[in-house]
Amino acid sequence: MRICLSLSLLLTLFLATAAHADDRPNIVLIMLDDLGFSDLGCYCGEIDTPNIDKLAAGGLRFTSFYNCARCCPTRAALLTGLYPHQVGLIRNGRSLTKNGVTIAEALQQAGYQTAMAGKWHLSQTNPIDGRQKQLDWLNHQSNFDREFAPLDTYPIDRGFQRHFGPIWGVVDYFDPFSLVNGTEIVKEVPDDFYMTDAIGDKAVEYIEEMSKQDAPFFMYVAHTAPHWPLHAKPEDIAKYQDKYAAGWHQLRDARYDRMVEAGLxxxxxxxxxxxxxxxxxxxxxxxxxxxxxxxxxxxxxxxxDCVDQSVGRVVQALKNTGRYDNTLILVMSDNGASPERYLNPGFDRPNETREGKPIQYEGIFNPGSEETWGYIGSYWASAGNTPFRYWKAQSFEGGAHTPMIAHWPSGLKAKPGSTTDQQGHVIDVMPTCLELAGASYPTTYDSHPITPVEGKSLAPIFQDQTREGHPQLYFEHEGGKAVIADGWKVVQPRQGGPWELYHLEEDRTETKNLASEQPERLANMKKQWQAWFDRVKPAN
Structure with missing residues (x-):
């Protein structure tokens, strides 16, 4: 009996030691939606973002990091390490296919806990026949039990053990459509509900839950803000009441000058x-x-500003649970600021509140409440993406460039507060997570063959080393096309027209179109793009 007890005790001690010896980092991935490149304070914006700025001051800022220029494609590439076309997102609003594995699926196999708070937007939605029936559904006035998309496309079926947030891409921030907890439809929310706060609160709750276990965790915090509609709490709006009275030219000039002065x-x-x-x-x-x-x-x-407040609560939760030092936090945006202005209700835009109050889309109104549906429009979007040109959905730098911050107290070797101009892309996040977790990229998952990963780990950059980057980076979204190679970029606007050629090493803001001066280079890079697109586009 004494020998059996001793062996049992030894086994218990061994398992406990093994569990505590798991020093792999936690990973918290924070995504903003339609954020301007220079909106954050640490990228020389005037918006009050002290919590994100502290992460930048203690971490590393990227100045040459790319996304896929729009919501769904970026999220697909981010989570799978593949170009969006390879996993079903050749167009916006489709479902993530099973030939790619998500970070959550791969890390869960490696012993990680997984959770997601926020916007999914990787499930093909289930519209209702008939415009008024669709509007009634969006307005929370009928079809309360109807699923928002096929359940097997939800985050809870793609490796996330916990998920709270909207399945669709557009929400009323005070009474969101398509809100779920796992697969359960959230039919009503409290009177003081605000989407950004709810995402942050749920992220804190998940951190507290997962920190009770010894296993590390991966958490995806996918904010809906600042994507339209322009909805915010009155106390947050009041801070900026007179901030923009001088107009968008003044905003562009002020941000640009600060960027130059800061050496960014x-x-x-x-x-x-x-x-x-x-x-x-x-x-x-x-x-x-x-x-x-x-x-x-x-x-x-x-x-x-409210997203930043949420980030502050997440950071404090990591500190309170003792997880802060060994947590890699990544902060980025899915695309540049948005010029979009849809001036009527439609597929994902309601015409009334739940109580039947009409929603105003056009004219002069006081934006911020759920009875208005506002947008910043193209001029503010252009200023928000300073110093770049264009905006969301375009493959120009203003559409496909994102601020990116990496913060990891116990693991980051780069000088705190430094910047790197080494190129990166959202497809690099998957292999980075795998390397840090000591996990392998699967060839099959859930009986599905998995497409080989396209991204490259960012870990060498975190270690203050020069990594071998991508020989080329490719872009395509609904007609907006580009390829970057050897310091050059060819790009075709989303609306069509001639291809343009820019020497990014000398002209990062794409101001001098050299297409007519270097037709051979232009032709060769167009061929590169076509060969890539033929490789990644779906067969059907």
Missing amino acids: IDPLTFPKPALQGEGPDWNALSTEEKQHMAQLMAVHAAMV
Whole structure:
């Protein structure tokens, strides 16, 4: 009996020691939605983001990091390490296919706990026949038990052991459509509900739950903000009430000048491009119109501010649970600021609140509440993406460039507060997570053959080393095309037209189109792009 007890005790001690010896890092991936490249304070924006700025001050900022220029494609590439076309997202709003494995699926196999709080947007939605029936559903006025998409496409079926958030991509921040807890439909929310706060609170709850176990965790915090509609809490809006009264040209100039002064950009290689936009420019607006436009940008800023407050609570939860030092936190955006303005209800845009109050889309109104559906529009988006040109959905730098911050107190060897111009892409996040977790990329998963990963680990950059990057990076979204290779970039606008050629090493902001001067280079890079697209596009 004594020998059996001793062996039992030894076994218990061995298992406990083995569990505590798992020093692999936790990974917290924080995604913002439609964030301008220079919106954050640490990227020289005027929005109050002290918590994210602290992560940057103690971590590493990337100045040449890319996404896929729009919500769904970026999220698909981020989670799988593959180009979006390879996993079903050749167009927005489709389901993530099973020939790719998600980070959550791969890390769960390696012993990680997994959780997600926030926007999924990787399930093909289930619309209802008939416009009014669709609107009634969006308005929370009928079909309360109807699933928002096939359940086997939900995060809970793609490796996340916990998930709370919207399945669709667009939400009323005060009363969101398609909100689920796992697979359970959340039919009603409290009167004081606000989506950004709820995502942050749920992330904190998950950290506290998972920290009770010895196993490390992977958590994906996918904010809906600052994606339209422009909804924010009055106390957050009040901070920015007069911030944007001087207009978008002043905002672009001020951000650009701060970037130069901070050494974030070199004006020789980042020449300031002309501000772009559609419709009347600032000086052509009436006083009333200027006030309205300034208020739209104030709400956008308030939404970013609220995300930062959420990040602060997540960081504090990591500290409270003793997980902070060995947690890699990544902060980024799915695309540049958005120029979109849909001025009527539709597929994912309600026309009434749950109580039947009409939602205003057009005209002069006071934005911020759920009875309005506002957008910042193209001029503010252009200023928000300073120093780059264009915006969301375009493959120009302003659409496909993201701020990216890496923070990891016990693992990051780069100088705290430093920047790196080494190129990266969201497809690199998957292999980075695998390397840090000591996990392998599977060839099959759940009986499905898995497409070989396209990304490359960022770990050498975290170790303050120079990594062998991508020989080429490719982009395509609904007609917007680009390839970057050897310091050059060819790009075709989303709306079609001639291809353009830029020497990024000398012109990072794409101000000098050299297509007519170097037709051979242009032709060769177009061939490169076509060969890539033929390789990654779906067979059907």
